[in-house]
Amino acid sequence: MAAELCGIELAHPVINGSGTFDVIAARRVFGSALDDNFPFAAFVSKTITLEPRLGNPPPRLFETAAGMINSIGLPNRGLAGYLEHDLPELATLPVPLITNVMGSNADEVGQLFEALEDRNEISAIELNVSCPNVKTGLDIGSDPAELSQLLAAVRDKTSKPLIVKLTPNTANVALVASAAEASGADAVSLINTLRAFAADPARPGKAWLGGGTGGQSGPAIRSVALAQTAAVSSAISLPIIAMGGIASAANARQFLDAGALIIAVGTESFRDPATAGAIRDELLALS
């Protein structure tokens, strides 16, 4: 079950979804047991932005049928804080590190790419394009032309493999994936969370989440993720990292069969941090 992702050798095809596992916190809670049986073949960092972000006001979570809606708002220390505080510890992980970044325009994304270029601890970059264009209000990654424009401006600012994390909140994800392929992406990952609204039970018509809308994740979105994975797989020839409600090896198998090279576990890790390891073990046993 070993896999090669853009030249990175992975022992198996299971990684984490960005922002769903904090290994630095997990080492405090579980100690060396985490590294002794590290569940992921590569570790994807949470999203890093140029400047520090506190994240959205609470409440940030809402439990739904078979999943949850989050409006966390990408809290992070910013680029400088990531390089100083997080990267030295992430570099000690037993697996390759993929750093996820987001910028609101090409200039910001370019600065992030350039700052990470010489950091050999980082094996690849994942670009989060679920960021609104300040001028249009549309997510950059929802529009093939906007995404092409962004990638054209930043692609040569990094020599590292570039994974584009696609948003499912678009009219035609295959067109966006094709635009990413034509504009120099080395791989795509999908799906990010689906835009969702949590109604406040106590205030009719009002949002429960402090950030307004949020993103739905969990088994509730698995069938959507599977459809988008299949559509993207038909449209492009880049490696695909697929995710969306994967909770078992049987689920993972379906995404691999739909054309994914790698699968990521996200929300299910909240319910059990060892889930990804169990999926890995079962996939390895079947292969």
Add this chain to the structure above:
Amino acid sequence: MSGAADRVQAPFGTREVPIIGTEEIGPYRVFSCADEDGPQPAAGQFYMLASTEGWGGGSDERPYLPRAISVLAAGDGQLSFVLEAVGPGTERLAALEEGDALRLLGPLGNGFTAPQAGVRAILCGGGIGVAPLAILQQELVAQGHEVTALLGFRDGEHAAGAEFLDAVQVATDDGSAGHAGLVTELLLAELDRDANAVIYSCGPPQMLDAVRAISVASGVPAQLALEAPMACGYGACYGCGACYGCVVKCADGSLRRSCVDGPVLEAGELAAEWLSGGADDGR
């Protein structure tokens, strides 16, 4: 790299354990499980709990996420928890019977720190917040500390929660048991009597904030256990403490996660406005 462990660490991953006893105490449900493979937790630590069967399919097709529950008692390879059924998760957990299976992760969080020898411990709790104070009282008394227990409840029915501790002074909002008024009034009286103490508190956010203010004003240190809804319990989701802010606002300007940096924080560490923390109302 992480240095020496600053807490009792949890086995990596959930484990399935049998329910070995249940009990109704007033409006509360107590259940015990065998946990031969887990470490002895520290007072103030918590577990993420779910039933192995029927987790989901309740009200609104929930629950989906496990529930963070403080440990009430532990020893001899057993753990006990107490909860009040207030939603689909706690309703399902409250319906567990002897022989059913529980899925748990933990112990999680940091736990309380004992006072110095000769310093009195004043436990000040409210409602379901009695749980971590009950195990703390057991530990501190066994270590020879002087312990004073003050508990507040909304009414006489809920005051059944005083049974989980020994030698309790009770306050109720409606005056149907013990002191008619707030538990923090009992706390002020105890501090008047002897302020050579450390306060340990767990309960509703407004009560914790009142204890925080008393601690700051009096200079008597207080350790507050923040109980909050969490998705994961181990620092992954950044959403915990949805009713306070995940991420509790601290006096040094930092935001800390109640699951990994807490649940126990010193009163002086919290920002004065920690309860409002950016929320637009008291949800």
